Amino acid sequence: MIKTDPVLLRQVFSNLINNAVKFSKNVENPRIKIEFKKSKQLCEFIVSDNGIGLGDHDTSRLFKIFHRAPNAKKFPGTGIGLSNCERIIILLGGSIKAEKQEVGAKFIVSIPCSNSCEIR
Numbered sequence: 624m625i626k627t628d629p630v631l632l633r634q635v636f637s638n639l640i641n642n643a644v645k646f647s648k649n650v651e652n653p654r655i656k657i658e659f660k661k662s663k664q665l666c667e668f669i670v671s672d673n674g675i676g677l678g679d680h681d682t683s684r685l686f687k688i689f690h691r692a693p694n695a696k697k698f699p700g701t702g703i704g705l706s707n708c709e710r711i712i713i714l715l716g717g718s719i720k721a722e723k724q725e726v727g728a729k730f731i732v733s734i735p736c737s738n739s740c741e742i743r
């Protein structure tokens with residue numbers, strides 16, 4: 624179980640799902656997958672899509688504020704969403720990373736299961 628701030632966590636998922644929708648909407652059969660995996664110590668939330676993908680871009684740079692990959696420039700956005708996600712997840716004691724896939728992109732949020740974070 625994670626006891627955490629639902630408003631902040633919702634913002635993270637809203638950003639990740641909005642990105643997945645935005646960056647896959649022009650492919651023929653857009654698919655977005657949302658998974659939850661739990662081990663003894665870790666809860667993982669995974670959002671993946673079959674959109675434009677992360678190319679050969681350095682995935683860690685995507686979390687820097689205002690940074691957008693070259694293949695994203697024809698889509699609307701300011702490059703703020705993922706930097707907010709990272710800041711929130713660090714505040715909640717977890718981590719977030721992007722992974723390249725053969726097709727599309729994958730974002731993995733990990734939060735320690737025992738985490739009990741009281742904010743507000």
Ligand SMILES: Nc1ncnc2c1ncn2[C@@H]1O[C@H](COP(=O)(O)OP(=O)(O)OP(=O)(O)O)[C@@H](O)[C@H]1O
Binds near residue numbers: 643646672
């Ligand atoms: N699902 C995805 N598929 C491909 N690239 C992605 C995906 N999600 C994020 N990115 C890349 O990471 C960059 C940063 O994402 P971020 O959410 O911060 O910015 P944005 O969506 O472009 O703008 P904003 O969130 O401010 O509307 C994107 O511009 C894009 O290059």
Ligand SMILES: [Mg+2]
Binds near residue numbers: 638642703
């Ligand atoms: Mg975004």
